[in-house]
Amino acid sequence: MRVLMLGAGALGGYFGGRLAQAGGDVTFLVRPARARALAEHGLRIVSPFGDAALAVKTITAEALRPGYDIAIMTAKAYDLADAIATLRPAMDGHMAVLPVLNGLSHIEALQAAFGPGNVLGGLAKIQATLRPDGVVQQLNDWRWLTFGELAGGDSARTAALAEAFRPAIGMVAQAVPDIRQQMWEKMVHLGTSAICTVLMRAAVGEIARAEGGVAFMQGVLEANAAIAAAHGHSMPDSFMAQYRAMFSETNSLYATSMLRDLEGAKPSEGEHILGYLATAAARLGVVSPAHGLALLHARAYENRRAANRLPGG
Template sequence: MTRSDSASPAPAHARAWPRFAVFGAGAVGGYYGGMLARAGVPVWLIGRPAFVQAVRAGGLRLQTAAFDERIAVAADDDAAAARDADVVLVCVKSGDTETAGAALRPHLAPHAVVLSLQNGVDNAARLQRVLGRPVVPVVVYVAAGVEAPGHVRHHGRGELVLAPFPEAAAVQAAFAHAGVPTMVSPAVPQALWTKLAINCAYNALSAITARPYGWLWAQPGVPALLRQVVRECVAVAAAEGIALDEAALQAEVERIATSMATQLSSTARDLLRGRPTEIDHLNGYVVARAAAHGLAAPVNQALHTLVRALQQARAESA
């Protein structure tokens, strides 16, 4: 296991950094792409037209607790912009994985490394099937949001855990230069499932109530409900061959109620903005895999059904 966790951009050196493309530049892609570009690493942001137009007009506004800057960075809404990239970060929503792969496939250089910076546990495998080439799964620990087109606000954390791959050292060096902590670990499948269980606990309920994590934890009966969600996730992960530490997971869910007390889930933000959520790839994924193994996941199923119903109701009233 190797780790790189520089706290701030290192001094510029005369070296050739890998060229990065960020496909799906929004909150997550905008944050990491912005941090790399701010440090002088060559980056192309590929995103929606409104985001791209704003970045082209005034740079990417990246707002963090440490700085609020406009960063000059190349931006395009065409997947062909990834053609010269050495490293491609795929940051689209889980439901767009196959579409992203189909768009990127004709334009990837033979030597390009593709990293999946996405929620859920199966995106790298799905992307790999479409691209016909290896994809590196990455666990992303960052709280960020798009405040307006071309404006990304960082709320906390930012570290990445990457599965091992031959070019990892060069990629880690670029991220370290940009002040982004990284770790390479063979335990990425366990880490992805751990993150999935936490997302299943909080995302749906935050979306249903439109309330942050601290408020949820303070409501009678909610801690017990979240514990049951986690318990179901642990059982399904075990059936998938992934051993999780349930006690550590339950402790982390409780800790998040304090450390991220004011955080609204990404599912909640999507629902409030009338956008498709990733619920099918969170609680819905757990339900589907439970069924495949002859298991029941009734709390995850209820949360999945409720968010789907709310999503449909929003779509019909739009």
């Protein structure tokens, strides 16, 4: 199986690097500067599961042609339009696109661009970063890549991808028959975490220790579960019990990448996650003022960032 990995950053570099290390046929679609750095230094990974320095295949956008089986997309949601445009020269009616992005709004955009049958669903559970020196560093033992057919069930292409990743160390890749359900479960969890930590500008434990904090977070959780159920994806009792407990943990340091982006004066995925949920809540009649407030907060932040008025700007 020939895999095209869009980017060699934190996620793409880690998952693609582990596939290359295991002997998989993977090519990294990167910008010229990253291609030069990879040619000179190799793809370097620092990880609790073992470090690696790998010679890898790269290609830049102007040289891209068809000939791949699956393209794995790990861009931020706000870079989706550019990623679609970059990928078009490789689309040949055979290659499938596996997006590993937060949220759900990217699925419709990709299906409109490439056709419903050419888009898979995917999830990543990993904490990793691309260091300034170009090294991909895995930050803890999270290492999961999950994917499947959006229409449900199993397929030869998802089974082949799982088999390609099977010998890779430091990660677990799994093809599942219910990827939409799992994507909605992540959306409920991530949406709740993002709304609460962005509005409060605090980690879960810091919110939970404040009077009314637990009730606030659990109320947002219930609203997001109602949104998912209205889309045909009810949350299992075990899921709700797990996340009610998580959003009650007073010592938790858990915060979202969206909060880190805001605190780091970076672009955020607010429109793609908070906007999606706020629109769905309004359309479905789910009463949750926090949804609209979180989206307003993110939009105001983006306006301030665009005006270069953030602290330190």
